[in-house]
Amino acid sequence: MGLKYTTIVRNVKYSRIEINPSGEVRVIVPPTQNPGELVQIKQAWIRKKLEEIDAIRNQFNGFENKLLLNGDFYEVIEGEEFSVNPKFKVVILPEGNLKVLKRWLKNQLRKELDFKVRLFASIIGVKYRKVYIRFQKTKWASCSRKGNLSLNLMLTALPESLRDYVVIHELAHLEEPRHSKRFWEIVGAYYPDYKKAETELKKYWLLLEWNEIWKSLRNV
Incomplete structure (x- = not known):
């Protein structure tokens, strides 16, 4: 055929x-x-x-209407007060207000990455300028020539170890802008299993492209 x-x-x-x-x-x-x-x-x-x-x-058929968060699927149900329960994998959302969820996701990611970016930059020995968190259409993250990092809000969907990899990957670009042999040597020194991480990121990107909740979050 x-x-x-x-x-x-x-x-x-x-x-x-x-x-x-x-x-x-x-x-x-x-x-x-x-x-x-x-x-x-x-x-x-x-x-x-x-x-x-x-x-x-x-x-992953049947998970399209669940929130992908930290590598797990959460049931989203309506309730009076917003809350996230990692133990039972449930998000309670007042009147289905996705703006509340988006704000919470951004705050959580900001808290984590403000620390992680400083930590890994210190370990690798590079300096960055600002960190931006926003939706990006085609990338998990990017690094500008000025040293600014743009990180995709969808990183909150990933397991923490993959978020670490994305941060290390972008900070390595401050040493080597291109995906050269030297670049992957830098990445490998701080995240040896980077090839597996790259494969996992492609899988999660597909899951997010199919996910109805994440599609809706883009538009609020």
Whole structure:
């Protein structure tokens, strides 16, 4: 059975293939390239990625309407007073007010990362300027040339160990801006299991793209 894909022709230097969380394959090519040839060459890779997406979707089917928080799924129920119960994995939300939840998530992340960024920056031996927490469309975090860190509010969905990895990863960019061999040596010195962390981050990104509560939080 042939692979279904959408062709996008742009004035790009290099062709690329993108697969979104819904499994849609997009082939971006310059006007001079035949997209079918690229798909044929990358067919095995594309099928593997689609199988990985299906496997994750099947594993977590039914969790789309639960809040992903600290690596666990929380039931969100309406109640009189806002509270989060880690023991029973329940969030009580007054009148379904997502603004209250978003504010709480941001405050929790700010408290944790203000400490973690200072700690890891000191250990690695780098200096940063400011830390911003906001929703980001395509990245867990980013580091500007001026030394400012932008951290995605969706980091609260991750286990703490993965949040540590993201912070270390971005701070390492203050030593080496590119994803060069030296960069990964720096990261590996402080987070040896970084390859596994990268794989886990891709899984969690898919889960968040499918998650109805996190989709709603983006819009409040």
